[in-house]
Amino acid sequence: MCSRAAFRSRGSVPDSEPVTRRLLADGVAMVRLLGPQDRLLRVVERAHPDVQVLVRGNEITLTGDEDPVARAAELVEELLQMTRNGVDLDAAGVASSARMLRTDGSPRPSEVMGEAILSSRGKVIRPKTAGQKAYVDAIEENTIVFGIGPAGTGKTYLAMAKAVQALQRKEVSRIILTRPAVEAG
Structure with missing residues (x-):
């Protein structure tokens, strides 16, 4: 679990106790999900600045307030689904996926790009x-x-x-x- 000091160092102080959510990327090559030199991971972090993202092996840990963590987890799950379906992700596709998930009534990115x-x-x-x-x-x-x-x-x-x-x-x-x-x- 992440400490409050880690959040303060990133410039945001949570209103409540931080929530941690772990996602397993089984059956996915992490370089396909995160991009070379973690470039796609940076896009996810920019789309959800209130969430701390930590990747170790095939485990992705999201820490922050409940709503931002839920939205970030939804994005990561969509990216995992697209990667499993053979979609080659790029920065524009990840940013587009984040926008689609923010828009009510928009289809799921895995449905659009699948x-x-x-x-x-x-x-x-x-x-x-x-x-x-x-x-x-x-x-x-x-x-x-x-x-x-x-x-x-x-x-x-x-x-x-x-x-x-x-x-x-x-x-x-x-x-x-x-x-x-x-x-x-």
Whole structure:
């Protein structure tokens, strides 16, 4: 258990007695979960600054006030689930997972990032946000989907991945690429 002095040295004094929660990362390579040089662990610590995170072997110990520890444990459990499902975590994915868990009504990160659309040369293409997941689901369920949104959010990339997936599954016989007949802007 962590002492109150350790919390004071981090700049926060708990209102009540600190809570400790231990999670076991059985069957998971810790470098896949924590990242090289613990980079992903640092992202978790930044997302939950009121929680002290200690990793020893395959045991992750979270210490702090009850609510922040519960939220941090939920994030770590989601990351463990994604790692077990073969998702290669990165800093952006961990930060996105933390945001999804903070948003009420948002799907679980393991549900969003767990669905692989296509795999090529060892790289897996999958949705990374709840919006991308909704877009991929709409493509799956509907014949025609209009994707409208800011540039660089993955609309064309995911649409092409779904098209190639349909071609590989022999759901379509060819892919026809078109461009707008009028100039944008």
